[in-house]
Amino acid sequence: MNLTEMPIVEVQDLDLGYNDNPVMSNISFSVNKGDIFIVMGVSGCGKSTLLKSLIGLKSPTKGKVLYSGKSFWDEDEKGQHDIMRRFGVLYQSGALWSSLTLGENVALPLQLYTKLSFGQIKEIVDFKLSLVGLEGHVDSFPSGISGGMRKRASLARAIALDPDIILFDEPSAGLDPINARKLDDLILDLRDGLGATVIVVTHELASIFAIGNNSVFLDAESRTMIATGDPKDLLANSKDPRVTQFLTRARMQGV
Amino acid sequence: MLSEKIVLDYSIPKTLFIKLSGDWQISAGLLSVNEVTSQLTSHSDVTEVNINVSEDLKWDSGLIAFLLKLTKECEQRKISVVRENLPQGAQKLLSLALKVHEERVLSKISHASFFEKCGEKVLQIRESLASGLDFLGDIVASFIRLIAGKVYFRWDDFLLIVQKCGVDTLLLVSLISLLVGMILAFVGSIQLKMLGAQVFIADIVGISMVRVLAAVMTGIIVSGRIGASFAAELGMMQANEEVDALKTLGVSPVEFLVVPRVLALVIMMPILTIYADLMGVFGGFIISTGMLKLNPVEYLNHTQTAVKLSYVWIGLIHSIVFGVIVAFAGCLRGLECERNAAGVGKATTSAVVTGITGIVFATAIITFICQVLGV
Structure with a gap:
């Protein structure tokens, strides 16, 4: 397999848990370059735990997370940092x-990881804030x-350092439909513009169908993945009632 | 001098062709747009800028930041920019960055001068005094309602706070009071030795600890430990909208959160102070008998005669006042907390500073009153 065919992210037989309590097991999927990959499932199914494992905050009890073939959790600290430099994360909250302005928030990764001068960092910060429609808000505080x-x-x-992979944890949570749609459009634009690969953890159906071209469905009861593929294909073809109930917002029988 | 990554071509009249090549990634450093704009200034007849790229171009945000600035400069000079020959991704990012977004800016960093800031701070004193008095009034009203049995009071919470204020602070109070007693005995002995009156060390240690020092030291410890934790707890509750949830439920945050804390400290401070009195006297006893070779019985007798009951009462009054001050400062700062992590930090610091300042002021006032009354 040559490098261009290699999945940019590959999860192999992953088990996750807290102390001795397993959260999920046997998770395997791969994400190709340029994909918008959705991790979906009902609340409490372990989506966010899986994301934590992908971004290096939670080590798995078994299995591997491969970034372009390199196993994240088998790397030494330096190797893990090199991989972490390749992704940007948008957290749910x-x-x-809060003590830094928006400009300072965006500038910090650039100050830490590049040798750019103050003026050059300011130019990049202005550009990144313009990309997300916040031009002129450099001096605003998050609370304002x-x-x-x-x-x-x-x-x-998250995109300050031009990451290859952008991970989103519930990006539409707490947003009205118009702002949620704007954010979805922005995700698509940034994927196309930056050529990045996007992984989104969400249970918002509108976002799943608007942006996703590949997905994995996690099930809370069986604590494993029960489907994978394009969300639209899953909606049309999945025979598993748990998947179709989720994707069609259908009521469970007897409820 | 123009960088080798930029080639300018004026072969067609009124049009500037710019060809970009090489490494335009952030890691290679950013080029200043002035290199091109100075050319535009010297060729004032240019009405169109056409940007091209070579096949070997490597780019990321570094290129787009440059193009964004160049495009804006051209817009100001009313020069049109042709971007069609840029890579697709670069065109998309540039269009996205040039979109006009109109968002309301709610708060910005203030760029006020030093004197303006000083003036604002002075004006804030009046506001904070008013809000402090308001809060004090609420506490008093809530206590009246508590006595009348009209307040929903959770005894489990109250006992937990009492435990935190008392038992959890005991070790620190023991250590500090013991050391203060020992230090007083040491310092006193140096002077009294010259007069041959070392036995009066017992009087110095006993009176100063029981009358004021034990209460002050306990107050400072409690302010740092308990006052700060009150501010942080309530601050986090404010940030998580837990206080709002209480209000919408029709429960007064002062009754539910502040009253148990004030009551717990008012009860525990005198107990801790009496304990600190004993530890301080014991500290003086260790130094006097162990190092200065005073008779233990004589030391205890001197302490007994020197320390009057009225001194114990004065110490207890100090402690009750300090309890109110520390709880008041902690709860006030916590409930005033801004809804973010930095706000919680600020509230905690402010609670400790307010608490300790209040303790020093109260000590001065009580000492003055005692002096006037001749106690």
Whole structure:
């Protein structure tokens, strides 16, 4: 297999848990370059735990997470940092540093990892904030802007270093349909513009169908994945009632 | 001098062709747009800028930041920019960055001068005094309602707070009071030795600890430990909208959160102070008998005669006042907390500073009153 065919992210037989309590097991999927890959499932099925494992915050009890063939959890600290430099993360709450302005939030990764001068960093910060529609908000504090703007500012920080992979944890959570749609469009534009691969953890059906071209469905009861593929194909062809109930918002029998 | 990554071509009149090549990634450093704009200034007849790229071009945000600035400069000079020959991704990002977004800016960093900031701070004193008095009034009203049995009071919470204020602070109070007693004995002995009156060390240690020092030291410890934790707890509750949830439920945050904390400290501070009195006297006893070779019985007798009951009462009054001050400062700062992590940090610091400042002021006032009353 040559490098261009190799999946950019590959999860192999992954088991995750807290202490001795297993959260999920036997998770395997692969994400190709340029994909918008959705991790979906009902609340409490372990989506966010899986994301934590993908971004290096939670080690698995078994299995591998491969980034372009390199096993993240088998790398030494330096190797893990090199891989982590390749991805940007948008957290559910935005997780902007509240004591810093939006400009300072976006500038920090650039100050840490590049040798650019103050003026050059300012240029990049202005550009990243313009990309997410927050031009002129360099000096605003996170507490002084709306929830949607906080999410977009956090996205500007996530893409500060031009990552290959952008991971989103519930990007539409807490947003109205218009702002959620704007954020979806932004994800598509950034994927096309930056040529990045996107992994989105969400249970918002509108977002799943609007942006996703590949997905994995996690089931809370069996604590494993029960489907994978394009969400639209899953909606049309899946025989598993748990998947179709989720994707059609159908009521469970007897409820 | 123009960088070798940029080639300019004026072969067609009124049009500037710009060809970009080489490494335009952030890691290679950014080029200043002034290199091109200075050319535009010297060729004022240019009405169109046509940007092309070579096949070996490597790019990321570094290129787009450059193009964004160049496009804006051209817009200001009313020069049109042809971007069709840029890579697709670059065109998309540039269009996205040039979209006009109109969002309301709610708060910005203030660029006020030093004197303006000083003036604002002075004006804030009046506001914070008013809000402090308001809060004090709410606490008093809530206590009246508590006595009348009209307050929903959770005894389990109250006992937990009492435990935190008392038992969990005991070790620190023991250590600090013991050391203060020992230090007083040491310092006193140096002076009294010259007069041959070392036995009066017992009087110095006993009176100063029981009358004021034990209460002050306990107050400072409690302010740092308990006042700060009150501010952080309530601050986090404010940030998580838990306080709002109480309000919408029709429960007064002062009754539900502040009253148990004030009551717990008012009860525990005198107990901790009496304990600190004993530890301080014991500290003086260790130094006097162990190092200065005073008779233990004589030391205890001197302490007994020197320390009057009224001194114990004065110490207890100090402690109750300090309890109220520390709980008041912690809860006030916690409930005033801004809804973010930095706000919680600020509230905690402010609670400790307010608490300790309040303790020092209260000590001065009580000492003055005692002096006037001749106690």
